[in-house]
Amino acid sequence: MTTTTRFQTRPLVRAVALAGLPLVIMGSGSALAQGSELEELRQRVQQLESRLEVPAESKMEEENNYLRRDGNGIRIGNTTVTIGGFIKADVLAGSNGNGWENAYSVGLARSFANAAKNGESDWKTGFSARESRLSLATKTLDVAGHDLTTYLEMDFNQGADAPGNEVVSNSYAPRLRQAYGSWNNWDFGQTHTTFSDLAALPEILDQGKQAAFVYIRQPMVRYNMAAPGGKLLVALENPEDGFGSNSYDDQSYPDLVARYQLRNSYGIYSIAGLLRSLEDDAADETEVTGAVSVSARIPTVGRDDLRLQYNYGALGRYIGLFTYPDVDLAAQAGGDVKPLKTYGVTAAYRHHWNSSWRSNLSVSHLEIVDDLEASPAGTLSYFDTSTSVHANLLWSAHPKLTLGLEYAYWDFGEIATSSREQYEQVMGSATLRF
Incomplete structure (x- = not known):
């Protein structure tokens, strides 16, 4: 009217x-x-x-008959466009000579373990803004009777050896994090694996760097459907059983992943299953294997919550930012495809001191279950157990601004010995969202 x-x-x-x-x-x-x-x-x-x-x-x-404001975005015809992201400025001091090579802010358990074993006693300091992100989201009304949404996200963490350096300009190219669209309960494109429950992800400044949390992104086709008390997600996702820059690309079948999530006033609970085919064309060997995951986010007192995750099976690249390979590398060198089974557990508690201040304590442990053909040649590093502890204090003066300080401790158990190596780091971070 x-x-x-x-x-x-x-x-x-x-x-x-x-x-x-x-x-x-x-x-x-x-x-x-x-x-x-x-x-x-x-x-x-x-x-x-x-x-x-x-x-x-x-x-x-x-x-202006074409361009107008619509809610939090800009409406162009029947499509609303939203620009988002954040600037994240980090400073890290790491023990044993680790100070973020080339300002690369994605720390791997393997790199922490190598620093722990290198014998240096000095702490090194590094600064980085490479985790800053830029996102573009759209929502188009009534596309064949359903809303169509898309999401594109980038940051600048291509790799420690990627073009760019800390000498003069700190110039780094963007990389693709997520790129997917959703329509009529279908998701198409690249996003977080269905095997990961982001609701149970601990809130730490060095995001994703727990010893045993499932935290990867990959291309997929996924269907979402309502289920009693929650929803069911079933996906075919990109298969891979390489390691580092070695990608075999000889998988015949996609990874099959399913997750059932229950959500109510008592929290968010999930159970997930993974079925995958590990193959080696050179040895003409194929092994069908899988893994399971259970997770929860449980409200406790006030705004506090407890976050839990347990994983078991041929987890490989899916867990701990690829701490261990998908197969025993020594067995594979002998022409045998032997899935490397591991288990991991993560527990985190978030406490709100008041409306602006909060703290998180996260403990995570990952361990190889199988006996190795040869140690440590069957893995990517010298250790078969890793444990991480993160404790932080965060101040959010506004939903758009968060300042934080975090301490992290890592412990690595050497294969076939009782020796252990330790690594520590202190990290400060400022996140400014837009």
């Missing part, structure tokens, strides 16, 4: 009416002397006022 906006004092109308009053008087002859002619004059002024009124909606469409 068209609405009109009326000026309360009508200063413009009054000015125009008064300016035209002499003409009206001249045209009305002896109107001032006659009551009927005075009434006619009043009516003419009212007509002049009505002609100057413009319907609010019509005026807006007339000025």
Whole structure:
């Protein structure tokens, strides 16, 4: 329905009416002397006022019929576009000579373990803004009867050896994090694996760097459906059983992943299953294997919550940012595809001190279950257990601004020995969202 906006004092109308009053008087002859002619004059002024009124909606469409604000985004036709992201400025001091090579802020358990074993006692410091992100989201109404949404996200963590350096300009190229679209309960593209429960992800500054949390992204096709008490997600996802820069690319079948999530006033609970085919064309060997995961996010006192995750099976690249390979590398060198089974557990507690201050304590442990063909040649490093502890204090003066300080401790158990190596780091971070 068209609405009109009326000026309360009508200063413009009054000015125009008064300016035209002499003409009206001249045209009305002896109107001032006659009551009927005075009434006619009043009516003419009212007509002049009505002609100057413009319907609010019509005026807006007339000025800009294509581009307009719509909620939190910009509407272009039937599509709303939203730009988001954050600037994340980090400073890290790491023990044993680790200070973020080339400002690369994605620390791996293997790199921490190597630092722990290198014998240096000095702490090194590094600064980075490479975790900063830029995202673009869209929502288009009524695409074949359903809303169509898309999401594109980038950051600058290509790798420690990627073009760019800390010497002069700290120039780094963006990389693709997520790129997917959703329509009619289907997801197409690259996003977090269905095997990962982001609701149970601990809130730490060095995000994703727990010893045993499932935290990867990959291309997929996924269907989401309602289920009793929650939802069921089933996906075919990109298969891979390489390691580092060695990608075999000889998988015949996609990874099959399913997750059931229950959500109610008692928390968020999930169980997930993974079925995958590990193959080696050179040895003409194929092994079908899998893994399971259970997780929960449980509200406790006030705004506090407890986050839990347990994983078991041929987890390989899915867990701990690829701490261990998918197969025993020594066995594979001998022509045998032997899935490397591990288990991992993570527990984190978040406590709100008040509306602005909060703290998180996270403990995570990952361990190889199988006996190795040769140690440590069957893995990517010298250790078969890793344990991480993170403790932080965060201050959010505003939902758009968070400052934090975090301490992390890592412990690595050497294969076939009782020796252990330790690594520590202190990290400060400022996150400014837009």
